[in-house]
Amino acid sequence: MAEPRIVREGRVGQVDATRVPRFAGPATFALLPRIDEVSDVDVAVLGVPFDAGVSYRPGARFGPAHVRESSRLLRPFNPAAGVEPFASQQVADAGDLAVNPFGIEAAIEQVEAGARALLERAARLVTIGGDHTIALPLLRAVAARHGPVAVVHFDAHLDTWDTYFGAAYTHGTPFRRASEEGLIDRSGCLHVGTRGPLYAAQDLVDDRELGFHVVPSVEIDDLGARGVAERIRERVGDRPVYLSVDIDVLDPAFAPGTGTPEAGGMTSRELLAVLRSFSDLNLVGADVVEVSPAYDHAEITGIAAAHVVYEILSALAPRKEP
């Protein structure tokens, strides 16, 4: 049966939850149309069910399905941002990339190829992981289009480590590889929300050389969401920005369902408020990674991640002229 959908300004939106129970039927992100159900796409939401790069708890391969399932309650108007994210741009769910669960290098190539192909159809991708390894091939695809990008990276971890067990491609190393490959603009990147023990003090020295400034979690109480947003804006300026959100940037109280949790993180309210300020950045792509549903309860982490994606889509929405 064809579901009644909300159509605004010529864009095909969500299944209308005032006429079809929002808990019925298959879950696309926010009950948006699949990409094959629309002719033009501005923003594609893409799943990458991959977790062979993790160093601790597994399960992020189930992240895309869990975040979609946790996104059924999202409504069309975002009052905090003052936008209808599915009316001023066409957003569609591009499904999942079928990547090799047994070979990290093969999977990385498949993610890059899949993202490049999708970028032929949609100007912007918002990818749901999957573990953080996938940021590297996503950055390759984005940099092929826009040149080196400023990375705004929300995470408990630096993810600029070098190798684990001799492996160069893992969820702890994507931003070192991206920096070495020239995919990122070393004068415009920063991490937000990092905390917890490192391997050595040298990690921070290396990280800075790779192009990152840090707004650590301990500074967020004093800065507040507005202060964090200002620090980000000062660092990235007008550069094209790739946004990478590891859900473990949130405190485990707000995101228990993740693979490498660290105490002392951001609240969901703080993270959503900072993301809301991104409407005036030149955002060219984003990912939300590291949701591991087996460690989640009552969709706490899934709902947080769904709202993060919703705020990103709201930040991408073109504003009407006043």
Ligand SMILES: N=C(N)NCCCC(=O)O
């Ligand atoms: N990207 C995430 N979530 N974690 C990286 C942790 C790497 C480590 O085990 O040291």
Ligand SMILES: [Zn+2]
């Ligand atoms: Zn992390």
Ligand SMILES: [Zn+2]
């Ligand atoms: Zn990470």
